[in-house]
Amino acid sequence: MSDFKMKDIEWAKINEDVLASLESPRKAFWIVLAVCFALVLCGVAAEIYQYNMGLGVALMNNPHYWQTYISNFVFWIGMSHSGTLLSAILLLTHADWRKPIYRFAEAMTFFSIATAAIFPVIHIGRVWDMYWVLPYPNQHAIWPNFRSPLLWDAFAITTYATSSALFLYIGMIPDLAICRDKAKGWRKKLYTAMSLGWMGRATEWIAFQKTYVLMACFLVPLAVSVHSIVASDFAMSMMPGWHVTSFPPYFVAGALYSGCAAIITLFVLLRYLFKFEAYMTPEIMDKTARLTFAIAMAWNFLNLSEYASIWYSNDMFEHEMLIDKFTGPYAGIVWTMLFCATVVPFAMAWKKVRVNMWAMFVISLLIQLGMWLERFQIVSPPLASNHEPWTQVAVWPGLVQMTITAASFGWFTMLFLIFCKVFPSVSMYEVKEMVYHRNKHGKKKLQDLDKIKDDMIKTEEGLS
Amino acid sequence: MRRIRKKHFLFATYDDFEKAKEVVGELNALDDKEDIIENIELYSPIEHPEVNDMLGEFHQPIQRFSFFGGITGTVLGFIFAAGVGQSMFTVQPQGGKSVITFPPDIVIAYEMTILLGVLSTIAGFLIYAGLPRRVKSYYDHTVGVDQIGIEVETDPKNNEKIRATLESCGAIEVRELTS
Numbered sequence: 054m055s056d057f058k059m060k061d062i063e064w065a066k067i068n069e070d071v072l073a074s075l076e077s078p079r080k081a082f083w084i085v086l087a088v089c090f091a092l093v094l095c096g097v098a099a100e101i102y103q104y105n106m107g108l109g110v111a112l113m114n115n116p117h118y119w120q121t122y123i124s125n126f127v128f129w130i131g132m133s134h135s136g137t138l139l140s141a142i143l144l145l146t147h148a149d150w151r152k153p154i155y156r157f158a159e160a161m162t163f164f165s166i167a168t169a170a171i172f173p174v175i176h177i178g179r180v181w182d183m184y185w186v187l188p189y190p191n192q193h194a195i196w197p198n199f200r201s202p203l204l205w206d207a208f209a210i211t212t213y214a215t216s217s218a219l220f221l222y223i224g225m226i227p228d229l230a231i232c233r234d235k236a237k238g239w240r241k242k243l244y245t246a247m248s249l250g251w252m253g254r255a256t257e258w259i260a261f262q263k264t265y266v267l268m269a270c271f272l273v274p275l276a277v278s279v280h281s282i283v284a285s286d287f288a289m290s291m292m293p294g295w296h297v298t299s300f301p302p303y304f305v306a307g308a309l310y311s312g313c314a315a316i317i318t319l320f321v322l323l324r325y326l327f328k329f330e331a332y333m334t335p336e337i338m339d340k341t342a343r344l345t346f347a348i349a350m351a352w353n354f355l356n357l358s359e360y361a362s363i364w365y366s367n368d369m370f371e372h373e374m375l376i377d378k379f380t381g382p383y384a385g386i387v388w389t390m391l392f393c394a395t396v397v398p399f400a401m402a403w404k405k406v407r408v409n410m411w412a413m414f415v416i417s418l419l420i421q422l423g424m425w426l427e428r429f430q431i432v433s434p435p436l437a438s439n440h441e442p443w444t445q446v447a448v449w450p451g452l453v454q455m456t457i458t459a460a461s462f463g464w465f466t467m468l469f470l471i472f473c474k475v476f477p478s479v480s481m482y483e484v485k486e487m488v489y490h491r492n493k494h495g496k497k498k499l500q501d502l503d504k505i506k507d508d509m510i511k512t513e514e515g516l517s
Numbered sequence: 518m519r520r521i522r523k524k525h526f527l528f529a530t531y532d533d534f535e536k537a538k539e540v541v542g543e544l545n546a547l548d549d550k551e552d553i554i555e556n557i558e559l560y561s562p563i564e565h566p567e568v569n570d571m572l573g574e575f576h577q578p579i580q581r582f583s584f585f586g587g588i589t590g591t592v593l594g595f596i597f598a599a600g601v602g603q604s605m606f607t608v609q610p611q612g613g614k615s616v617i618t619f620p621p622d623i624v625i626a627y628e629m630t631i632l633l634g635v636l637s638t639i640a641g642f643l644i645y646a647g648l649p650r651r652v653k654s655y656y657d658h659t660v661g662v663d664q665i666g667i668e669v670e671t672d673p674k675n676n677e678k679i680r681a682t683l684e685s686c687g688a689i690e691v692r693e694l695t696s
Contacts, residue, residue, distance in 0.1 A: 063663065064562060064662060064663035065662050065663045068661075068662050068663075197601070199598045199601060199602060199618070199621050199622065199625060200614070200618060200621045201621075205621065205624045205625065205628075208624070208625055208628040208629070209624075209628050211632075212628045212629075212631055212632040215632060215635070215636075216631065216632065216635045219635060219636075219639060220635075223639065223642065226648075227661075230661055231661045231662070233652075234658040234661050235658075245652075249643075249648040249649035249650070250648060250649050250650035250651055250652050251648065252560060252652060252653065252656050252660070253560045253561050253562060253660050253661060253666075254558055254559065254560055254647075255558065255559040255560075255561070255564075255568070255569045255572055255575070256575060256577075256645070256646060256647060257646040257647070257648070258561070258563075258564035258569070259564070259569060259575045259577055260577050260579060260641075260642050260645040260646035261564070261642065261646060262564055263577060263579045263580070263642075264579055264638055264639065264641070264642035267579060267580060267583045267638045268635055268638055268639075270583075271583070271587075271631050271634050271635050271638070272635075274631070275628075275631045278624075278627060278628070278631075282624065482562060482563050485562055485563050486563045486564070489534075489563060
């Protein structure tokens with residue numbers, strides 16, 4: 054059982070392994086990076102084309118303004134949730150198995166937000182007017198409307214991006230100091246500046262641990278609020294299919310679900326590319342998969358209760374919308390989504406599947422596909438079954454939208470891989486803590502067992 | 518011209534927290550008896566609350582920074598949203614709604630509470646951890662790997678006694694340093 058072997062890893066070896074990942078990943082790393090870069094170039098070309106020709110080339114027209122770009126925005130914001138939120142929750146609940154995987158999960162959060170932030174810019178078409186969403190002094194007579202959830206989005210996402218980046222950075226300081234001590238050249242300068250002169254003094258450690266827990270306390274409600282606000286973009290409208298009271302918790306559960314699936318995908322990818330087999334063990338995958346399964350069930354419950362509340366609501370427009378989703382032009386999307394996000398996770402009920410890296414990789418990709426389709430079926434079908442008959446046309450994403458969507462995956466993965474190449478993606482000091490405490494408690498358990506044995510022998514001798 | 522007093526240290530490294538705990542206990546006992554130690558500093562690759570407790574109480578009320586940062590964020594966030602609402606009163610159609618609207622303004626105040634709470638927590642961290650700072654010239658890299666460093670500030674005349682204590686607890690190496 055490799056998880057139990059983890060307590061035998063020497064501290065020096067942990068530093069050595071993680072620092073080696075910064076220098077010599079497998080060749081496949083460069084191949085994946087090149088593919089991602091090529092996707093980004095395709096996306097840039099598609100955006101330039103759309104910029105020159107107008108949003109019509111993305112097949113958006115009245116009233117189908119919100120389509121793939123907004124689906125992508127919601128998907129990437131959702132993806133960002135699991136990293137920081139789960140890291141913070143698991144930190145507060147002292148779950149030590151988070152330690153080898155939380156760093157990359159937090160990085161995933163930041164890069165997901167960076168990817169999500171691109172989509173409102175692409176979506177508005179007039180890229181140069183993006184700053185209109187920000188509340189700045191009103192000399193231009195542009196009046197941000199604080200009653201609009203879209204402006205709340207601007208606040209919530211800015212706060213989330215800033216706080217998540219700081220949470221990631223603060224948690225990395227002790228490891229940056231280790232990197233500083235070993236690095237040379239530009240890396241040395243970078244790590245020296247970023248480690249702020251950390252030396253591992255007791256005063257530093259105490260302040261660090263306090264700060265980290267306090268930040269986690271802020272981040273849990275923040276993460277919940279961010280996706281609730283994104284849900285409000287839809288729920289506060291009067292559109293059938295969007296005007297749903299349960300949207301905020303449903304969005305939060307969906308965000309956690311897709312984020313957990315993304316953690317599994319990146320877990321397998323990093324484990325292979327950076328040779329982290331000793332740290333990202335099947336046992337940790339097992340625990341992550343169990344958590345994902347639990348969240349999948351919560352999401353499914355909320356999904357079903359949404360259908361049920363529409364079904365029993367007696368609202369004819371909502372009824373029609375729901376029936377149209379399952380039988381109309383978008384039915385294929387809805388049924389595929391249900392297969393990927395509702396049926397596929399049941400494969401995780403078997404331990405053999407949960408500890409099989411490549412099986413989990415495929416499952417996680419299918420879940421993510423399901424969750425992307427879920428966002429698409431929230432955004433697009435209601436626009437195609439509006440109150441007015443002339444709007445009732447199914448509109449599908451065109452080549453430009455699909456290219457930009459594919460590029461977003463390339464962009465996210467490229468940023469993430471560059472991060473893992475420059476910064477330690479496994480927390481060295483936290484893995485050391487885990488090894489130390491497991492050893493200590495392991496020894497204590499053995500001593501307790503010996504004591505019980507001695508007591509039993511003495512009692513038996515006394516009796517005889 | 519003011520003369521800067523040179524500080525004198527003994528720096529010992531250990532391969533085990535138990536040894537570090539033992540030596541801190543012995544140094545504390547020696548100091549109680551003879552009052553010869555100015556300061557003891559622990560350097561370690563991970564936090565160890567038991568040894569830290571033996572070094573004395575660390576007064577680091579970072580949570581006050583979080584609290585007051587959060588409160589400031591709430592107030593500023595609300596004033597900001599309400600203030601902008603007030604300033605737009607004459608130019609943006611209100612549609613019969615109140616100028617200062619609690620539900621949306623509370624959302625802005627909530628986000629600002631968290632943002633300023635996080636930023637002030639980090640300010641508290643930097644102040645109490647004494648960061649950023651220059652790495653000491655005699656900083657031993659092994660304390661970032663697998664060893665525990667004990668730095669004792671003392672007068673050079675007490676060197677022998679302290680060195681003996683440090684060595685008696687199984688120090689890997691003891692160095693004399695001046696800064």
